[in-house]
Amino acid sequence: MKSNNGKKMKMGGSNFFVEVALLCLILFPIYGLAERPLRIGKGGSFKILQVADMHYGDGKTTPCEDVFPSQMATCSDLNTTAFIKRMILAEKPDLIVFTGDNIFGYDVTDAAKSLEAAFAPAIASNIPWAAVLGNHDQESALSREGVMKHIVKLKNTLSLVNPVEVHVIDGFGNYNVEVGGVKGSSFENKSVLNLYFLDSGDYSTIPSIPGYGWIKPSQQFWFERTSKRLQRAYMAKPEAQKGPAPGIAYFHIPLPEFSSFDSTNFTGVKQEGISSASVNSGFFTTMVSAGDVKAVFTGHDHLNDFCGELTGIQLCYAGGFGYHAYGKAGWARRARVVVVNLEKMEKGGWGAVKSIKTWKRLDDQHLTAIDGHVLWSKSSAGTRRKKQIGGT
Numbered sequence: 001m002k003s004n005n006g007k008k009m010k011m012g013g014s015n016f017f018v019e020v021a022l023l024c025l026i027l028f029p030i031y032g033l034a035e036r037p038l039r040i041g042k043g044g045s046f047k048i049l050q051v052a053d054m055h056y057g058d059g060k061t062t063p064c065e066d067v068f069p070s071q072m073a074t075c076s077d078l079n080t081t082a083f084i085k086r087m088i089l090a091e092k093p094d095l096i097v098f099t100g101d102n103i104f105g106y107d108v109t110d111a112a113k114s115l116e117a118a119f120a121p122a123i124a125s126n127i128p129w130a131a132v133l134g135n136h137d138q139e140s141a142l143s144r145e146g147v148m149k150h151i152v153k154l155k156n157t158l159s160l161v162n163p164v165e166v167h168v169i170d171g172f173g174n175y176n177v178e179v180g181g182v183k184g185s186s187f188e189n190k191s192v193l194n195l196y197f198l199d200s201g202d203y204s205t206i207p208s209i210p211g212y213g214w215i216k217p218s219q220q221f222w223f224e225r226t227s228k229r230l231q232r233a234y235m236a237k238p239e240a241q242k243g244p245a246p247g248i249a250y251f252h253i254p255l256p257e258f259s260s261f262d263s264t265n266f267t268g269v270k271q272e273g274i275s276s277a278s279v280n281s282g283f284f285t286t287m288v289s290a291g292d293v294k295a296v297f298t299g300h301d302h303l304n305d306f307c308g309e310l311t312g313i314q315l316c317y318a319g320g321f322g323y324h325a326y327g328k329a330g331w332a333r334r335a336r337v338v339v340v341n342l343e344k345m346e347k348g349g350w351g352a353v354k355s356i357k358t359w360k361r362l363d364d365q366h367l368t369a370i371d372g373h374v375l376w377s378k379s380s381a382g383t384r385r386k387k388q389i390g391g392t
Helices: 014-027 069-074 077-091 111-125 144-151 217-234 256-260 283-290 378-388
Strands: 045-051 095-099 129-132 175-180 191-197 247-250 293-298 307-310 313-317 334-344 350-362 369-377
Touching (some): 045 077, 077 111, 077 350, 095 191, 129 191, 175 217, 191 217, 191 350, 256 307, 256 313, 283 293, 293 334, 293 350, 313 369, 350 378
Parallel strands (some): 095 129, 191 247, 247 293
Antiparallel strands (some): 045 334, 175 191, 307 313, 334 350
């Protein structure tokens, strides 16, 4: 290591150790030493509210799309805001996740103000929240990077522009969040649930490849490294585990593998085609190889709200949430809820994740809950592993 004047630094100099320490923090960031921003509460469960495709515009002056004519006079972005507030009060989530197309750039006068208005209910709730970008967020005066940089400045968000330890990565809004075990339990110093957020892009920039964007190799490399690091930590002492902690991935544009399902093998509805990228970048295979991701949640196709399992991973849509977004008159806007439950230990207290469940709520008079089912459970995963190796 050299000083600014090019001379070799003495090993005993204080500046040397300061620079080494700073370099180590850059190359090998310290994880898990500080209090995690998220931790599962004493009740042993953790709830996530997913909000997909708000398409927020300019507030009360922005008209609704695809509602009955009788609703048009009084329907605007404020209906989207009211729906979020109702969902927060009804579900009391531990985390709110916005999966892109948070604003509809073409109809936005001031992107920064529209972003603040769109996220206002989450900010006011003092509940931690995270966001990724869709394909419409940047279609105003703010670039894609500019939108993400504004989001990360807002109160209570866990969003990051990109991983602090990665200097070259495609997109904006690639980051992970660790959810710590219950305070005072044997898992309090481990992340029992890992959340991955990725920028699935907007549109292809390669002339010979039309259509939407995709998750690039640099992002997949970051995901693989992060997954391996988290798995090593989870399977190390104390309380060493035999397998990885479950992971959940959130991004906007569905993968081509979402086309693998029909009405016989999913829960929910499929009312439009799968608008994935026209190329398969291999991210699904990357997740399968990593072995920790149990579910993927996207938006983008507003009239689809199904979940289907493929090779041990649940691929799920949230269904359209926003009123200034295409939909279907008479088909209620909706939100997806995910609950992660821990395993009760024999000697009391809470252990690792036991199950992951989901349902949706409709923006009707009663916030009707539909399609509740188990996405993943520790017991079924164990049975599947036995079958794979020839056990009973």
